Each structure stands twice: as C-alpha cells, then as structure tokens.
Amino acid sequence: xxxxxxxxxxxxxxxxxxxxxxxxxxxxxxxxxxxxxxxxxxxxxxxxxxxxxxxxxxxxxxxxxxxxxxxxxxxxxxxxxxxxxxxxxxxxxxxxxxxxxxxxxxxxxxxxxxxxxxxxxxxxxxxxxxxxxxxxxxxxxxxxxxxxxxxxxxxxxxxxxxxxxxxxxxxxxxxxxxxxxxxxxxxxxxxxxxxxxxxxxxxxxxxxxxxxxxxxxxxxxxxxxxxx
Amino acid sequence: xxxxxxxxxxxxxxxxxxxxxxxxxxxxxxxxxxxxxxxxxxxxxxxxxxxxxxxxxxxxxxxxxxxxxxxxxxxxxxxxxxxxxxxxxxxxxxxxxxxxxxxxxxxxxxxxxxxxxxxxxxxxxxxxxxxxxxxxxxxxxxxxxxxxxxxxxxxxxxxxxxxxxxxxxxxxxxxxxxxxxxxxxxxxxxxxxxxxxxxxxxxxxxxxxxxxxxxxxxxxxxxxxxxxx
Numbered sequence: 001x002x003x004x005x006x007x008x009x010x011x012x013x014x015x016x017x018x019x020x021x022x023x024x025x026x027x028x029x030x031x032x033x034x035x036x037x038x039x040x041x042x043x044x045x046x047x048x049x050x051x052x053x054x055x056x057x058x059x060x061x062x063x064x065x066x067x068x069x070x071x072x073x074x075x076x077x078x079x080x081x082x083x084x085x086x087x088x089x090x091x092x093x094x095x096x097x098x099x100x101x102x103x104x105x106x107x108x109x110x111x112x113x114x115x116x117x118x119x120x121x122x123x124x125x126x127x128x129x130x131x132x133x134x135x136x137x138x139x140x141x142x143x144x145x146x147x148x149x150x151x152x153x154x155x156x157x158x159x160x161x162x163x164x165x166x167x168x169x170x171x172x173x174x175x176x177x178x179x180x181x182x183x184x185x186x187x188x189x190x191x192x193x194x195x196x197x198x199x200x201x202x203x204x205x206x207x208x209x210x211x212x213x214x215x216x217x218x219x220x221x222x223x224x225x226x227x228x
Numbered sequence: 229x230x231x232x233x234x235x236x237x238x239x240x241x242x243x244x245x246x247x248x249x250x251x252x253x254x255x256x257x258x259x260x261x262x263x264x265x266x267x268x269x270x271x272x273x274x275x276x277x278x279x280x281x282x283x284x285x286x287x288x289x290x291x292x293x294x295x296x297x298x299x300x301x302x303x304x305x306x307x308x309x310x311x312x313x314x315x316x317x318x319x320x321x322x323x324x325x326x327x328x329x330x331x332x333x334x335x336x337x338x339x340x341x342x343x344x345x346x347x348x349x350x351x352x353x354x355x356x357x358x359x360x361x362x363x364x365x366x367x368x369x370x371x372x373x374x375x376x377x378x379x380x381x382x383x384x385x386x387x388x389x390x391x392x393x394x395x396x397x398x399x400x401x402x403x404x405x406x407x408x409x410x411x412x413x414x415x416x417x418x419x420x421x422x423x424x425x426x427x428x429x430x431x432x433x434x435x436x437x438x439x440x441x442x443x444x445x446x447x448x449x450x451x452x453x454x455x456x457x
Binding site: 120127134139143147 | 389450
C-alpha cells in the first residue's frame with residue numbers, strides 16, 4: 001500500500017516536473033542569438049530525446065549481458081523494453097532534429113554525421129526487433145537478440161566519436177573537448193532549462209521502462225502458473 | 229599444447245569449409261557473379277566519363293565499396309546458414325570447440341572477401357578509369373577492410389543462421405553494424421587514391437583496425453553462447 005502511494009506521488013512529481021520544463025522552455029529560457037526566430041527552443045526537447053535514446057541503448061546492453069550470464073527471462077524483457085523505448089525516442093530525436101534543420105538550413109536532412117549516427121541507432125533498434133520477430137523459440141530469441149545487442153553496442157562509439165571527427169558536422173562540438181576542457185557556453189537560464197529537461201526525460205524513460213517491465217513480470221508469472 | 233590443438237582444429241574447420249565450398253561453389257559463384265554484374269551495370273551506365281572531375285574522388289570510392297559490400301553480403305552468411313540447412317551443425321558442435329569453429333569460418337570468409345577484392349578492384353579501376361596514386365595505401369585499406377568486414381559478417385551469420393528468413397535478416401542486421409566501417413573504408417580509399425603517402429590513409433586505417441579488432445574480441449566472447457544456444 002505504501003509502495004503504491006509512493007509510486008503515485010512520484011508520478012505526480014514527474015508530471016509536474018515535465019509541465020514545468022515545457023513552461024520553462026517557452027517562457028523562462030531567453031531566445032538564443034544566431035538562430036532563426038524561436039527555433040533554438042527545440043533543443044530543450046531534441047537533446048534530451050537523443051540522450052534517452054542512447055541511455056536506452058545502454059540499459060539494453062546491461063540487460064542483455066545479464067541475460068547471457070543468468071538466463072533470466074525477465075532480463076530479456078528488460079532488454080526488449082529498453083529497446084522499444086529507445087526506438088521511440090530515436091524516432092522523436094530524428095523528427096525534432098529534422099524540423100530544426102528545415103527551419104535553420106531549409107532542408108529536412110543534411111547527412112550530418114550526427115544525423116546519420118541517430119539514424120543508424122534507429123536502424124539497429126529496428127534490426128533488433130526484426131531478429132526477435134524471426135525467432136519463434138523464446139529462449140533462442142532471447143539469447144540471440146542479446147548477442148546482437150552486445151555486438152551492436154561495439155559499433156556505437158565509432159559512430160558517436162570517430163565518424164563525426166572524420167567528417168565536418170553541422171552540430172556543435174561535444175560538451176567536453178578533446179583536452180578534457182568544458183566547452184559548454186550557454187546562458188544560465190537556458191542551461192537550467194536544458195538540465196531540467198534532461199532530468200524530466202530521464203524520469204519519463206524510467207517510468208515507461210518500469211511500467212513495461214512490470215507488465216512483463218506479470219505475464220511471466222501468469223505463464224508460470226499456467227505451466228504448473 | 230592447447231594453442232596448437234586449437235590451431236589444428238581451426239585449420240580442420242577451414243579445410244572442411246574449402247572442401248564443401250569447392251563441391252558446390254555456391255558462395256563463390258554468388259559473390260563473384262554478384263560483384264561482376266553490379267560492376268558491369270555501374271561501368272556501363274556511368275563509366276569513366278559520366279562523372280564530373282570534381283566529384284570523381286567522392287563518387288568512385290563510394291561506388292567501389294557499394295559494389296564490394298553488396299557482393300559480399302550475397303555469400304558471406306552461407307558459412308553458418310548451410311550448416312543449419314544441411315543439419316550438420318550438431319555434428320560440428322561435437323567435433324570442434326566453438327573458438328575453432330569461429331576461427332575457421334572467419335578465415336574462410338576472409339579468403340572469400342580477399343578473392344572478391346582481387347577480382348573486382350583491378351577491374352573497377354580499369355573500367356571506371358580510377359587512378360590510384362597510393363597503391364600501398366589502398367592495399368592496406370582493402371586488407372584491413374576485409375579483416376573487419378569478415379569479422380562482422382561471420383558473427384552476424386552465426387546469429388541469423390537459426391532464425392527464419394535468415395538470408396534477408398543477414399542484410400537487415402549487418403547493414404547498421406557495417407555502416408561506420410563503410411564510411412571509414414570509403415574515406416580511406418579516397419585518401420589512398422589522392423595521395424601516395426601512407427600517412428594519408430592512417431586516420432581511416434586506425435578506425436577500421438580498431439573497429440575490426442573490437443568486433444573480433446566481442447565475437448570471441450559472444451560466439452560460444454550463440455553457437456551452443
């Protein structure tokens with residue numbers, strides 16, 4: 001009972017926080033110089049969406065490794081839940097990035113290395129689900145998709161860190177420079193809003209992920225009872 | 229003693245692959261003919277004179293790797309798919325340890341890729357009028373590309389072999405994994421074509437070798453779970 005109350009309270013806090021972030025993105029943060037109109041405000045949503053897509057990829061990796069070590073079906077459900085959310089957030093990051101690109105550079109797609117990297121992340125998630133769909137046996141599906149998830153994770157550092165350094169990018173450089181110096185230069189109110197949004201989107205991911213895993217746990221328990 | 233045993237097991241798996249491939253020649257024919265057909269189509273439609281001089285370095289290196297990669301995907305998955313189709317996978321599981329199976333099949337795919345490159349690259353240079361200043365640099369890029377591509381193709385082939393519609397799945401699963409590698413290979417080929425200095429291809433080579441190495445290391449850890457699943 002107490003757990004349910006805490007959970008309900010956390011939902012209200014998360015809802016309030018997200019509403020606050022939306023309000024701050026439009027009314028608290030000032031307009032950014034050097035951008036067309038109010039287009040820069042999309043950063044408060046685009047960056048956290050891309051962050052959650054990558055976070056989901058990491059959660060998927062951890063759950064996949066755990067499955068390969070312990071063969072617990074719940075870990076497979078965790079990996080699949082993270083991948084599902086990762087797919088949704090990478091689509092959102094791609095769409096918001098394209099809208100911003102069209103406003104700024106009159107083109108929805110510019111083949112920027114970071115644009116390409118989020119699309120490849122999206123393709124990896126899609127391939128992960130294509131693999132899962134193609135294997136009817138549950139245990140085999142879990143172990144082979146876990147292996148693919150681990151393998152896919154190996155290519156990500158090359159996409160995120162190596163390829164953007166070979167090709168010129170429209171995106172700003174990473175927050176931490178090559179010499180370890182902090183390169184983020186942003187108005188403090190914009191920074192507060194961006195950090196708040198990162199926290200809000202991370203909370204949203206945790207909530208949706210927990211919901212999906214709880215559902216999987218119930219389904220697994222029901223199937224266990226049916227098999228008995 | 230253990231290492232020599234492993235090496236002899238790898239050699240035995242490799243010899244088995246060659247024997248069975250020379251019997252049917254399915255992968256050899258698929259890769260070679262796919263590569264030749266695509267090359268002829270590209271050379272016939274574009275040829276050496278259809279591309280503007282300024283665009284040649286970018287387009288010719290990209291076209292070369294598109295031909296090589298898609299020709300490779302038509303045959304590299306067979307190393308594991310044929311074991312499932314012929315119901316010989318269980319026997320192979322009993323006969324050799326996982327690392328030997330992975331090593332033998334990886335080396336077989338590597339030989340197939342090197343043969344494909346040896347057939348297509350000189351023909352491509354001749355038919356498309358692709359002048360390469362740094363031949364040594366290009367050879368290094370091709371060799372490192374073959375090492376990295378066959379590593380990715382072998383482990384993906386092992387993953388998809390036991391899924392339904394495995395040939396289609398191979399392309400779906402390998403393309404996102406291979407894309408960063410292809411980007412670096414295209415960049416390295418372009419650099420080799422433009423300069424005779426080996427230093428020109430070094431940045432791309434570093435990326436290709438480290439990605440290939442990372443995939444090989446991960447494959448060694450993943451393969452026993454995939455193979456004995």
